[in-house]
Amino acid sequence: MALLHQRAASPPNPPNPSSPPRPAAPGKLPGLAMAVGGVALAWGVHALLPVVPMLTAAVVLGIAAAHLPGVRAKVRGAGKPGLTLAGKRLMRVGIVLLGLKLSLDDVLGLGWATVAMVLAVVAATFFGTLWLGRRLGLRGDQPLLIATGYSICGASAIGAVSEVSGSDEEDVATSVALVTLCGTLAIAVLPLLHHPLGLGDAQFGRWAGASVHDVGQVVATAQTAGQAALGDAVLVKLMRVALLAPLVAAVAVSARGRRRGVVQASGKRPPLVPLFVLGFLAMVAVRTTGLVPGGVLDAAQHAQELLLAAALFGLGSAVHLPSLVRTGGRVAALGLSSWVVIAGASYGGVLLTT
Template sequence: MPGTMGAAAAPGTTDTTDAATHTTDAARASGTAGLTQARRAAETISEAKTPRGADTAPATADGLRTAVPPPPSEVARSSSPAGDKPPPKVALSGKANGLALAVLGVAVAWLAHHLAPAVPMLTIAVVLGIVAAHLPGLRTLVRGSCRAGLSYAGKRLMRLGIVLLGLKLSLDDVLDLGWATVGMVFAVVAATFFGTLWLGRKLGLNGDQPLLIATGYSICGASAIGAVSEASESDERDVATSVALVTLCGTLAIVVLPLLQHPLGLSDAEFGRWAGASVHDVGQVVATAQTAGSGALSDAVLVKLMRVAMLAPLVAAVALSVRARSRSRTAPREAGVDATSTASANQAGTAAGATDATDAAAPAARPSAGPGARRPPLVPLFVLGFLAMVALRSTGWLSGGAIDTADHAQELLLAAALFGLGSAVHLPSLARTGGRVAALGLCSWLVIAGASYAGVLLTT
C-alpha cells in the first residue's frame, strides 16, 4: 500500500509541479510583456518630448540608449571652417582687400592727373574703377573678395567726402553772387531735375535711375548721385550706371564747351558762369572754365558752389519722400497683420480658449523689425554734417592751411568712393539698357546747357 500510494502520489506531485511551473512561466511572460509595454510607453513619451530632427540612438537589449558617434562626414563638416559662420576677421579681411584696391586706384588716378592736369582726378578714378571691373586679372577680385570693401568705399567714404565738401562753400560767397544769379541757378537746377525726372519716366526707365541721373546732372555729378542714393537706398548697379553716364558727359563738356564760347558770343565772365551752371562735377568745372582765364574760373567756381549748396535740401526732400512711401507701404501691411492675428486668435479660441490662443498666436503674427520695416531718417546725418561744415567755413575761423588740407582729403575720399562705384559698372548690362539711359543723359545735358545759357544771358 505504501508503495502503491507513493506511486500514485508521484504522478500527482508531478502534475502539481508542472502546473506550478506553467503558472510561474505564465507570470514571467506576463511580467515581461508588462515591462515591454512599459518600456514602449516610456519610449513613446520620450520621443514625443524630443524635438523633431534631434539625434536619437538605438536601444540596447537592456533598454538603455547608447551614444552613437556621428558619421565621418558630419565630423568633418563640423570641424571644417566652412561649416561654421565665418569669423569676423574673414569679413574684415575682405573689406580690407577692397579698400586696399581702392587706395591703389586713387594712387594711380593721382599720378595720371599730375601727368595730365586737364583731366580731373575724380574722372580718372571712375574710369579706372570701370576698367578694373573688366580686366581679366582684376575682374575676379573686384566681383569676389574685394567687393565688400569697394562697396564700403562707395558708400561710407562718399559720405565723408560730401561732409568735407561743405568746407568749399561759405554764405558770403553765395551773397556775393547777387540775388539774380542765385535765382538763375535755382531755376536751372529745378528745370534740369524735374525735366530729367519726367523724361526718364517717359523713356520707361525702372528703379531710381531717373532720380539719380536727374540729381547728378542738376547738382554736382557723382557726389550728388552718391548722396541721393544713400537717402533713397538705391541699387548699387543703378548708382554705378548713373555715375558712369554723368562722368562721361562731364568729361565731354571739358572739350565741347570751350569750343562753343566764341560761336555763342560769350565773354570770359559769361562763359565761366555758363560752365559753373551746366557742368556737373566741381573738378570738371575747373577744367572747363580755366581755358578762359582766371576771371572765368572764379565765377565758374562760385556758381558751381551755389549748385552744391542745393544738395542738402534736395537730399532732405528725397529722404522725406522715401520715408512717406515707406509709411504708406507699411500701413496696409500692418493692418493685414492685425487682421490675420485677430482671425487666428478667434479660431484658436474656439478650440482651446481665446486667451491662450491669442498669447500663442500674437508673437508669430507680428512681423519682426527687419530692413523692410526700417524707415529712412528725416535728414541723413551726412547732410547735417555738410551744413555744419558750411556754417564752420562761414565763421572764418579756419585758416587757409586747414581749408587746403580738408580740400585734399575731400578729393581723395571722393576719388576712392568713385573708384568703388565705377567698379560696380557692368558694361554688358549697361549695353542692354544703354540706349534709353544714353538718350536720357543726352537730353538732360541739353536741358541744363540750354537753361543755363539762357539764364546767363538774362542775368548779365
C-alpha cells in the same frame, strides 16, 4: 524626468575636428586696399594729364578694374565688401567735407539775380530729366539719380541721394558712369563754344559753373578762359552744391513714405535729414564764420578729393557694361537730352543776368 534633466544639463556636442572648416567671409580690407590703389593710379593719371580730373579718372579706373580679365574676379569677389564700403561710407565723409568749400557770403556776393538763375536752371534740369527718364521707361531709380547728377554736382550728388533712396547699386553705378562721361565731354566741348556763342570770359565762367556737373570738371572747363572766369565758375557751381542738402532732405521724406511697410516690419524709421547732410550744412556754417585757417581748408580739400576718389572707384567697380549696353540707347538719349536742357537753360540765364 531625470533622463530629460541630464540631457538638458549636458553641454552641447563639440565640433567634429574631422569636418572641413567653413570658409570665412571676405573682409573689407582687400576692397579698401583696391580703392587706395585706384586713388593712387587716378592721382598719377591727373598728374600726367592735368586736363583729366582725378575724380573722373577714378571712375574710369574702377570700371576698367571690374572688366579686366585678371582683376575682375577679385573685384567682384573678395574685394566687393570693401569697395561697397568705399562707395557708401567714404562718399558720406567726402560730402561732409565738401561743405567747407562753400561760404554763404560768397554765394550772396554773386547777387540775387544769379541765385534765381541757378535755382531755375537746377529745377528745370531736375524735373525735366526725371519726367523724360520715366517716359523712356528706365529701370528703378535711374531717372532720379541721373536727374540729380546733372542738376546738382555729378557723382557726389548721385551718391548722396542714393544713400537715402536705397537705390540699387547697379542703378547708382550706371548713373555715375553716364554723368561722368558727359561731364568729361563738356571739358572739350564747352571751350570750343566760348567765342562762337558771344560770351565774355566772366559769362563763360558762369555758364560752365551752371552747366557742368562735377566741381573738378567745372575747374578744368572754366580755366581755359582765365582766372576771372574760373572764380565765377566755382562760385556758381558751389551754389548748385548748396542745393544738395534740400534735395536730399526731400528725397528722404519721399523715401519714408515708400518704406512705411519696412518701418512697420523692422521698427526702424529712416531719418528725416541724413546725418551726413547735417554735417554738410555744419561745414558750410563753419566756413561762413571765416575762422578756419587756410591751411586747414587746403588739407580738408585734399582729404575730400581723396575720399571721393576712393568712393567713385568703388562705384565704378560696380558698373556692369553688358547691362549698360542693354539700356544704352535710352540712357544715352536721356543723358544727351538732359545735357541740352542744362546747357541751354544756363546759357539763357547767364545772358539775362549779366
